[in-house]
Amino acid sequence: MLLWKIFILYSRVALFSWGGGPASLALMQRETTSAMWVPPGTAEAVPWATALEFSDAVAVGNALPGPIAPQVSAYVGYKLAGVPGAIAAAAGTVLPTTLLMLAMVVYFFRIKDSLLIQSMLKAVRPVVVGLLLWTAYDMAYSVFGVKQQGWGDSLVFGWDKVLFVAITFGLLTMTRINPAVVIFGAACVGGFAYR
Numbered sequence: 001m002l003l004w005k006i007f008i009l010y011s012r013v014a015l016f017s018w019g020g021g022p023a024s025l026a027l028m029q030r031e032t033t034s035a036m037w038v039p040p041g042t043a044e045a046v047p048w049a050t051a052l053e054f055s056d057a058v059a060v061g062n063a064l065p066g067p068i069a070p071q072v073s074a075y076v077g078y079k080l081a082g083v084p085g086a087i088a089a090a091a092g093t094v095l096p097t098t099l100l101m102l103a104m105v106v107y108f109f110r111i112k113d114s115l116l117i118q119s120m121l122k123a124v125r126p127v128v129v130g131l132l133l134w135t136a137y138d139m140a141y142s143v144f145g146v147k148q149q150g151w152g153d154s155l156v157f158g159w160d161k162v163l164f165v166a167i168t169f170g171l172l173t174m175t176r177i178n179p180a181v182v183i184f185g186a187a188c189v190g191g192f193a194y195r
Helices: 002-015 021-034 051-063 068-111 115-143 146-157 159-174 179-193
Strands: none
Touching (some): 002 021, 002 068, 021 051, 021 068, 051 068, 146 159, 159 179
16 A cells, blocks of 8 residues: 555656656655655654655765656655665656656657747746755755754854855856766765764
């Protein structure tokens, strides 16, 4: 039953998010952190993943090659139900949209230049940017510990995290460095500095 719920939740995320894997993270985070389950051996329902766990999943997913959405969903699926959960989550993220794409690809090339489709895409693209900004804001809220300290103290006492953000943004904006190199470098610095 849990595997089916995992598959359905990530299928719903995949089918109702626009703009590819990174754009689906906002909806995926909202759905994952609000879905509740009762872990074996406990009586209390908890979220499938906390905001911090979801941030960890995004960090791990970004460190690996390939699309981010199936990686993040597999991370959460594994937490819930081991390897079968990871498979159900990744399948839910990929399978429905792949089948839909195969069915629609023939028709899309016939209508892609229509005024209606172009108008719809013109409105959807900025929404995707908004979803990505919301995801960044929500992840920053948990990574910087804003709930406990407020934004001011979080940014002052978490100056090292702010520095990581600024360096990452600068490197990715001003160079053609692969993001995986930046993540690997940050992991090395963190492994040395935060032990």
